[in-house]
Amino acid sequence: MASRNGLPACVAVAFAMLLGGCVAAGGWLRSVEQPLYHNQPDLALKHLESAGQKDGVALYLIHKGLLLRMAGDIEGSIAAFEAAKPLITFQEATSISELASSLVLTEGLGGYQPPPFEQIQLHFYQALNRLELGDLEGARVEAMQIDILLQRRWGGFAPHGADATARYLSGLIFEANGEPDDALIAYRKAYQVYREHGRVPVDLQRRLLRLAYINGLDALVQQYLREFGDTRLEEALQMLEREQGELVLIAATGLVPHRREEVAMHFDPQLGFSVAMALPALSFPHDAIASVAVRHDGRVLQGDEVLADLAELSGAQLEAEMPALMAKAIARNVARAIAAREAAEEMGAFGSFMVNVAGAAMEAADIRSWSTLPRHIRVVSVPLAPGTYTGIEVDYHGSNGHVATQSLGREIHVRAGMPTIVGVHRVSP
C-alpha cells in the first residue's frame, strides 16, 4: 500500500524535474550577451545558435535578427525578423493551457510574448535594415506596420511612451520618401508621446518646425515657436535655405537591462508547507558609451542626443506586470498548499514533503526578454551638401574617456532636402 501511495509523489517529483528542464530560465543568455561587451556579435550569434530555441522560437528569432544586423548580415536579419512577426501575432491569443500552467505550475512554459516596447523595436530595426539596403519603400512599410500595431493593440499609443522613437523614425522615413505631410503626422505623434513622458528631443523640435513650414501650416509654426523658442526656426530652416541634405545617424549603444530571478522561500511549520515565490527583477548593465559623434575628414561635425532609454521602458514594463505576476505566484502557492495537505492526508509526511519539493522545484520566474536590445537609442543629425560621401566615421565616447572611431564603411548618398538615415549599433566603445 505504501509503495502504491508513494508512486504518485514520485511521479510528481519526476514531473517537476522534467518541467524544470523545460522552464524558460533565460539565464543561458548571459553567454550570448558577454561577447557583445567586446563588440563580437558573430561570437554572440554562435552562442545563440548553439543554445538553440530553448526560450521559444519567437525570442530566438528576434535575438538572431538583431545579432545578424549587428554582424552586418542585413538580409539575414530581415529574414529572421519577418519570421518572428507572425509568431508574435499568434502569441497574442490567449492559451488556456499556458494560463492554467502559470496559475498552477510555473511561469514561462508557453511561447514568448514580447512586451510592447520590444514589439515596436522589432519594426524599428527592420525599418533600419530596409534603409540600409536602400529600400525606402520597405522602410515605409515598417512605418505603416508600426502605426497599425499601435492602433490595433493599444488604441494608437503604446504604454509608457514606448512608441516615441518609432514614431520619430517613421517621420524620417516619410520625409526620405518625399511625403512631408505624412512625416509631419508621425512627428506630431512622436512629440505628443515625448511631451507626456519626458523631454522632447531638439532634433524633433527642428523637424516639427520645418515640416509645419513646408506644409504651409502657419498657425502650427507659431505654436511651435512659442513652445520651442525662436532660435529653433533658424536651425530648422537652415537646410531649406541652403538646399542642403542631411545625414541622420541612429546609434544604438549599450545593452538593455536583463531580467533575473528573485526567489523568496519560507517554510511554515503550522501549515507544514513551503511558500515559494519566484519573481523577475532587473539587472542594469552599465552603458559604457557616454556619447556618439559623427566625424568627416578628421573633423567632428555633430554630437548626439538621446532619443530613448530602453532601461526606463523595461523598468516601467516590469512594474506594470508585477501585480499580475504576484497574483499568479500566490495562486500557485495556494494550489500547492492544497495538494500538500491532501498528500499529507493520504500519504502522511512523506507525501506532503514530496509535493513541497516538487512545488519548490517548479516555481520559477519568467525571466525571458529581448536582452540583446540596446540600452540607448541616440541620434546625430548632420546637415550636409548633397553628394556622395565615403569617409564618414563615428566616434564612440566611453564613459571612461576612451574614444573608439569606426568608419561607416560604405558610401553615403545625400540628397537635397531629404534625410539620409543610417543605423549603427555598438555595445562598448
Place this chain on the structure above:
Amino acid sequence: MQVNAVIRAAALAAVLVLAGCSGAPKVSRIGTDTVTDVSGRWNDTDSRLVSEEMIADMLSRPWIEEHRLNYGGRPAVIVGRIRNVSHEHINTETFVKDIERALINSGRADFVASRDERDVVREERADQDVHASEATRSAMGQERGADYMLSGSINSIVDAAGRRAVVYYQVDLELISMKDNRKVWIGQKKIKKDIEAGAIRP
C-alpha cells in the same frame, strides 16, 4: 485519490504544453490556383486575380485598337515602377510578372525587357560581338522600343482593433504613351478583406 487527480491534471497540462513545442511539419501539395488564405495578408491569389482582371480591362479598352490603326501591329509595353505604398511587404516583382504573363498570353501586346533585363541582354550581345559567328550574332541597335509604359501603385487602408482588421487594398495602374505622355488607360482594382484572428490558441 485526489492527489492522483492533481497529478493527472498537471500531467495533462504538461502534455498540452509540450505538444505545442514539438511535431514535424505537415506538408501537402495543392494547386497553384487554389485560393488559400492563411494570414489574410496579400498573397499569390490577390496578385493573380488583380493582374488578370486589370489586364483584361486594359485589353478591352480602345487604346489598343487606336494604336493598331495609327501605327499598325501590336503595341509594345514596358513595365515601369509599381510603387508599394501599402502596409505589407508585397513583392511587386511577382505582381509585375503576373501582369507580363497575362499581357503576353493575350497575344495582343508585346512586352519589352525592363531596364535591368536589358542590361544583361546588352552585355550578352556585346559578348556575341566578340565570340559568336556572324551568322548567329545579334546586331546592336535593333532593339524594339516600347510604345507605352505601365506604372502604378499598390495602396492599403487598415482599420484594426484587437484581433479584428478590415484591410482595403487598392491597385492603380496606368498606361502612358511614350511618344506624347498621354495616359491612354487607367485601371483600378479594389480588394477588401475582413480578418478575424482567433482569441484562443492551443
